Structure formats: C-alpha cells, structure tokens
Amino acid sequence: MLKIKTKTFQELSTKELYDLLQLRSEVFVVEQDCVYQDIDGKDQKALHILGYKDDDLVAYTRTFKPGDYFEVSSIGRVVVKDTERSHNYGYDIMNASIKAVKNHYKENRIKVSAQTYLKRFYNNLEFFEVGEEYLEDGIPHIAMVRS
Template identity: 60%
Template sequence: MEIIVKSFNELTTTELYGILKLRTEVFVVEQDCVYQDLDGKDKDALHVIGTKGGAVVAYTRIFDAGYYFKEASIGRVVVHSSERKYGYGRDIMRASVRAIHDRFKETTIRISAQKYLITFYYSLGFKPTGAEYLEDGIPHINMIKE
C-alpha cells in the first residue's frame, strides 16, 4: 500500500471519489449507520490516503490542535474490509501520527474511537480518557496519545 498526505485542494476528483466511496461502504453500509458523513470539515483537514492498485483502501483525516479538539486529532479511520488482514489500519494510523508530527508539530493526539477498537488503538499508544458515549448510535470513547 502506498500512502500519501494531501490537503483538500490537492485531491484529484478521482481521489475524493475513492475516499467518499470507501467511507460510505464502511461507515454507512457495513456498519449499518445512517449519518451525515459529509460534515463540511473535509475542506479543513489533511487527508492521509492509502492506495493499492489505484484504489483507495485505507484513509484517515487529520486536524491541527484547536480545530476539532483542543489537541490534534485523527478521524474517519477506515480500511476496506478486504484489506484489513494486511495490517493497513496500523499502517495508516502510524502515517497519520507522523503527518501530525511533521505538518503540525504536535505530539498530543485525540481520537474518538469506536469502543470495539480500544485494544487496537491502545496498541498504538492511545489511552482511553473519559466516559463512553454514543455517536450516531455506536459506542465511542475518547483516547489520547501523548
């Protein structure tokens, strides 16, 4: 998998289509969750895109401190179901942490993690903070990496 980081304005229409297609396939269809994915924040994010054979197979969007949370943040973490066995979730998260360090010079990162992925994020250095909450009907918890 190749990973690139781009601002919204640097995305090609093909890349944007691939990102939105992947997010819809996983967050709306696979997780059976009807929600407004297009929230107006993509234009202010940096996009960490994992591609394989020209297709978007892994993705996150990252924000500088103070935009989404007080800390820098990673969101919309997604890997295509057929590609999860290759460890691309770990690869895209590591690339996202590096991009935050390189682009924003931040070391503290907050995520809003789906609760069933706590162990995965913990293995990457994130620690749960605060109480569990529902977001779009799915249990979440905030996690911090310092």
C-alpha cells in the same frame, strides 16, 4: 505495505475525493448500517491520508490541527476496506497519520474518538482512554489520547 499519499483538501483530485468518500460511505454507512452525515463540512480543513494497494484506495484517515476539531490535534474517519483488513493496513494508515500530525502540525498530543470495540487496536498505537464511553451516531465510542 501501503503506498501513502498526504494531501490537503485543495490538493485532492476529483477521483481521490470520490474514492475517499466512497470508501467512507461503504464502511461507515453501509457496512456499519449507520445513517449519519459523513460530509460534515470539515474535510476542507483536514489533511487527508490516503493508503493505496496498487491503484486502489484501501485505507484512509483525516487529520486536524489543534482547534479545528478538538482542542488538540486529532485523527478521524479511520477506515480500511473490509476485504483488506487482514493485512494490518489499519496500523500502516494510523502510523502514517501520526507521522503526518507530527510533521505538519508539530504536535505530539493526538486525540481520536474511537469505536469502543477498537480500544486494543488504539492501545497498541499508544492511545489511551480518557473519560467514559458515549454514543456517537448510535455506536459506542470512547475518547482516546496519545501524548
């Protein structure tokens, strides 16, 4: 089980910010070979959910209240370190993120822009497809909503 920390951008330490940006870059830019603007000016509005194994950041998401990213609350930048994916940390960090959205924003409806190959993972968390598949930064995605 992960040790979860939930912080606003202003509450993040310099090390925490560095670690989350490093993890996002490691997976989304290097592993997925996708050149895109990860630092998008939205982290300042987000609630950051950090998942630690011992003292190492191994899982992360960021959440938004309605209107800050989509019309409804959302969870994005869902990431688990490649060497830690066999431990179900994706479910741990997502369940913590869903709980954070409910507690901080008092919202139950949550949207994700999911990489298409992860549909089953999100279905298991009660997210369901809405609309058609689309390309985001050259990677197939689908919008999914949890009510």
